[in-house]
Amino acid sequence: MSTPNGFPHHAGDCVTRNPEGKAVQDLQAKKAGKATKKEAGDHGLLTFENPPSAGGTPVSETLKLRPDELKANVKMKSMTPRPPRQPRLERAASLDEKSWRRWRRFRTSQESLTDPNETSSSNGSLQEASLSPPIRVKASPCYQHNSSPSSPDASEAGPVGRSRGELGKRASEISSAFGGLLRGKSFAGGKPRLSQIMPARPLPPVGFNVASHTLRTTNRIDSDCLDYPHHSSQHKFGRVSSSLSDTGLHGNGMVCHSCSTDSMKSNTSLLAPLRNQDVRSRSYLEGSLLATGALLGAEELSRYFPDRNISIFVATWNMQGQKELPVNLDDFLLPADPDYAQDMYVIGVQEGCPDRREWEIRLQETLGPHYVMLYSAAHGVLYMSVFIRRDLIWFCSEVEYATVTTRIVSQIKTKGALGISFTFFGTSFLFITSHFTSGDSKVNERKLDYNKTIQALTLPKNVPDTNPYRSSSNDVTTRFDEVFWFGDFNFRLNKDRETVDSILKQNPGTDVSKLLAYDQLTSEMSRGSIFKGFQEADINFRPSYKFDIGKDSYDTTSKQRTPSYTDRVVFRSRYGDDIHTIKYSSCPVIKTSDHRPVFALFRVKLRPGRDNIPLAAGLFDRELYLIGIKRRITRELQKRQEQKDQRASSICSIS
Numbered sequence: 001m002s003t004p005n006g007f008p009h010h011a012g013d014c015v016t017r018n019p020e021g022k023a024v025q026d027l028q029a030k031k032a033g034k035a036t037k038k039e040a041g042d043h044g045l046l047t048f049e050n051p052p053s054a055g056g057t058p059v060s061e062t063l064k065l066r067p068d069e070l071k072a073n074v075k076m077k078s079m080t081p082r083p084p085r086q087p088r089l090e091r092a093a094s095l096d097e098k099s100w101r102r103w104r105r106f107r108t109s110q111e112s113l114t115d116p117n118e119t120s121s122s123n124g125s126l127q128e129a130s131l132s133p134p135i136r137v138k139a140s141p142c143y144q145h146n147s148s149p150s151s152p153d154a155s156e157a158g159p160v161g162r163s164r165g166e167l168g169k170r171a172s173e174i175s176s177a178f179g180g181l182l183r184g185k186s187f188a189g190g191k192p193r194l195s196q197i198m199p200a201r202p203l204p205p206v207g208f209n210v211a212s213h214t215l216r217t218t219n220r221i222d223s224d225c226l227d228y229p230h231h232s233s234q235h236k237f238g239r240v241s242s243s244l245s246d247t248g249l250h251g252n253g254m255v256c257h258s259c260s261t262d263s264m265k266s267n268t269s270l271l272a273p274l275r276n277q278d279v280r281s282r283s284y285l286e287g288s289l290l291a292t293g294a295l296l297g298a299e300e301l302s303r304y305f306p307d308r309n310i311s312i313f314v315a316t317w318n319m320q321g322q323k324e325l326p327v328n329l330d331d332f333l334l335p336a337d338p339d340y341a342q343d344m345y346v347i348g349v350q351e352g353c354p355d356r357r358e359w360e361i362r363l364q365e366t367l368g369p370h371y372v373m374l375y376s377a378a379h380g381v382l383y384m385s386v387f388i389r390r391d392l393i394w395f396c397s398e399v400e401y402a403t404v405t406t407r408i409v410s411q412i413k414t415k416g417a418l419g420i421s422f423t424f425f426g427t428s429f430l431f432i433t434s435h436f437t438s439g440d441s442k443v444n445e446r447k448l449d450y451n452k453t454i455q456a457l458t459l460p461k462n463v464p465d466t467n468p469y470r471s472s473s474n475d476v477t478t479r480f481d482e483v484f485w486f487g488d489f490n491f492r493l494n495k496d497r498e499t500v501d502s503i504l505k506q507n508p509g510t511d512v513s514k515l516l517a518y519d520q521l522t523s524e525m526s527r528g529s530i531f532k533g534f535q536e537a538d539i540n541f542r543p544s545y546k547f548d549i550g551k552d553s554y555d556t557t558s559k560q561r562t563p564s565y566t567d568r569v570v571f572r573s574r575y576g577d578d579i580h581t582i583k584y585s586s587c588p589v590i591k592t593s594d595h596r597p598v599f600a601l602f603r604v605k606l607r608p609g610r611d612n613i614p615l616a617a618g619l620f621d622r623e624l625y626l627i628g629i630k631r632r633i634t635r636e637l638q639k640r641q642e643q644k645d646q647r648a649s650s651i652c653s654i655s
Helices: 065-072 087-113 120-130 153-161 163-182 228-234 246-252 258-264 276-281 300-306 356-370 389-394 445-456 496-506 520-527 622-649
Strands: 309-316 343-348 372-378 382-389 402-405 416-424 427-435 484-487 567-573 579-586 598-605
Touching: 087 258, 300 389, 309 427, 309 484, 309 567, 343 356, 343 484, 356 372, 356 382, 356 416, 356 622, 372 389, 372 402, 372 416, 372 622, 382 389, 382 427, 389 520, 402 445, 416 445, 484 598, 484 622, 567 579, 567 598
Parallel strands: 309 343, 427 484
Antiparallel strands: 309 598, 343 382, 372 382, 402 416, 416 427, 484 567, 579 598
């Protein structure tokens, strides 16, 4: 390799040779690394003195050339030695020093955290962790060391140049040390540690709210088993909320060993860990309204219902005593308009089918495994069934019921009322289904049925009243927080058939305001003679009575009965704005009776309660649950087999 002046270049020293190949060494150099230019007087010689060699012995090589030989053989330009550029060496030195300081701080902190009996020399740790290749420092040309030793740069770069081996060794040690740290080795201890296991793919996003939609009670009814893989994979890699982490446990004053903490954790459960202290102080017989650990208290209520509102489905249907049940009840119980199923389902039936158990099985089959039947009661041909989400059954009190017969002959139980009551958390509910006296002109008889019901219905019995100061012994509806009354009230339209038909033809849609102007129940409620304190949502559906069975036409028999809104749902609350109606409609696709089912969806406010009430303790109809689920699975398998057979028997013809 040659320098810009045409002379050969060597890593350790600078040697300039004449054309004849002679070299003269001058041992008169006084200072190492200093190059001087001397004139040889008569001889006209140029002398260059070189820096010390790698061995440390100063060697001066002097090249003597005559001026005429220089001009004749070598075209040489005059050169003034320049001071070396320092950034590269300064940068290497600064990185070396910074890395050394960081390693020293890291070593000090590691030694302070390590037991003195187990510590070993840091040099041994560095040698043990030496896995990464050393840092290579590029050698600099000789003329870069020609600066004056008195300058700060030269004094700083000189030792580095003299100890290139030491620099390379130290850089190699630091690089290997940090490489060992990344591979899980310790500086202070000689014991190897297992390297950290990193996931093969990015972790999925997790939610930070414990009261997620998987715990909410307004989840969609999906196909069987389709949602299970989704939920299991969603929480496969960790806890859902930071409140369930170990930090939360220690932050609450709980100090425990890591092993016991790990034993409390669950990677697939949304249930929060319970401290032993909380379990010991927890009581299901007595409890404060806001105390921690109360089963019906504010903590559990906010966990399952963050907004403290429950969704309730209330329906009434006069089945006309038909033995034949609808093939599918999905459109009735699970309408397509709301995207999510409700938390509670209450279905009242008048003139029910002869096989009451079959009706309840059909309800369980339709609602599926997400729901259990909390209670069911009957009074003659009046049926009522209460279904609730299986997650919520633990927060119900004992269920009580009572009946009232409104006919003169009490043995004939086709007209009357059936009431079911219970307390959910701290809110008491009363559901009443009734069948009042029929007849277009028998308005007073229907009002008598109402008055007899509110006086004779003996509820509650053992479950205490949540607010006895606002209760009345003469009106059962005042003894509960939320009351829903539904059934075949038999109130008619005070208009002839022709007028009603003409109004229906003029308004084929949902505008039925002209018909409601002739509604008997609306008129009596506005006067306050019936259903005092009750409300009814706006009606936007056609009259639910009287249809020809299996058809969409109203009565075409010789009696020509006037279409009417006989099937209704009304409600009242102790606290005014606790109940909000979401939807109020009928189900026109079910045509097995001369009545169309009528249903309403409500959102009801809940309040925390005390644990000093008789609890149902998870009681439900287990036998009905198993039969309904078994039938649901059997029908699904039959449906799939029919589809498979249909595809197999299909013939493709080519014309």
